[in-house]
Amino acid sequence: MKWHTLAVHAGTEPDPLTGAVMVPVYFTSTYAQEAPGIHKGYEYSRTHNPTRTALEMALAQLEGAKYGLAFASGLAATEAVLHLLAPGQHVIVSRDLYGGTYRLMRKVFETWGLQFDFVDTTDPAAVEAAFRPHTRLLWVETPSNPLLFVSPIAALAELAHTHGAKLAVDNTFATPYLQNPIEMGADIVVHSATKYLGGHSDVILGAIATNDEEIYQRLRFIQNAVGAVPGPMDCFLVLRGIKTLALRMQKHSENAQKIAEFLATHPKVSRVYYPGLPTHPQYLLAKQQMRLPGGMVSFEVKIASTEELRAFWSALQIFTLAESLGGVESLINHPAVMTHASIPPEERLALGITDGLLRLSVGIEDADDLIADLKGALQRL
């Protein structure tokens, strides 16, 4: 099946009972049993719910995986993956990372006994040097948040496997339309479906896909035992979002490319981070590993202090100042103050997250309007 067909049909069959074309939203906590233990595969909705099952099948199909699992949020999915490990084990993690993932690792799992090293995963030699005898997981975000660095998935999978570790890829920014890590050797793919998969800024949900039966069984156990599951309405919203994923990602990418090119020529902009620009350090890798460069663009403006940005924010008409990303509407975020505030200032600066760094989630509006909006606001700097 080709991609646009897959996006529309993944996980959804007409309902056998009524013929309903969309999967019904099964608002039920429990299911009648004919006799104790005799049932239709559903006992209790923390364990299974038919709307969630449809979404989990869709997620697996999109990632070219055997198994899919849905969670209450992207971080709940991440938490489940980290629960595969035991205290004393070691994890290598991309240095440029979603702030909440960093917080979960440092503030929850580190006190619980896991060890983390944050390294530049765009560089396989740096990753190789970070392995220890008790390293069990390599966690990679690519493209990364907020600097959109691209890490070589196939090379990292090989490295992880040589050292007896598993590779997990946070595929939130790329989505399965742009990149399929499992096909490149990754063991686990994690998503914040809150972003592009849902696509409409109206739901919080997380997902995991894997081909590994043992990992799947353990994750399925954790999903039920911990209980961070999404409700049926949330599953429905993501299922609906997925149907237009391919179309949306094309438009997000097309708009982002135009905006990145515009920003690259603007005198008030000192640097643009976008995998679709030839100046991007992993431009060729992105070309090879991703179908399109995606809808996220980060750039640095020339300012002396964040105060100077006040007029810039108030001049924006279409871009909404907000956290999150991946919806149809364009958003702008100030990582140092918003999404990445939980990373200590010295570490943030060392990573390249300066006070002048801005991150765009480019929506599916008309590119000309978006560029005019940014142009007007940049004039206020």
Ligand SMILES: *Cc1c(COP(=O)(O)O)cnc(C)c1O
């Ligand atoms: C948002 C996000 C998460 C966390 O997902 P939630 O659904 O907000 O819990 C994880 N990784 C990345 C890259 C994200 O953008």
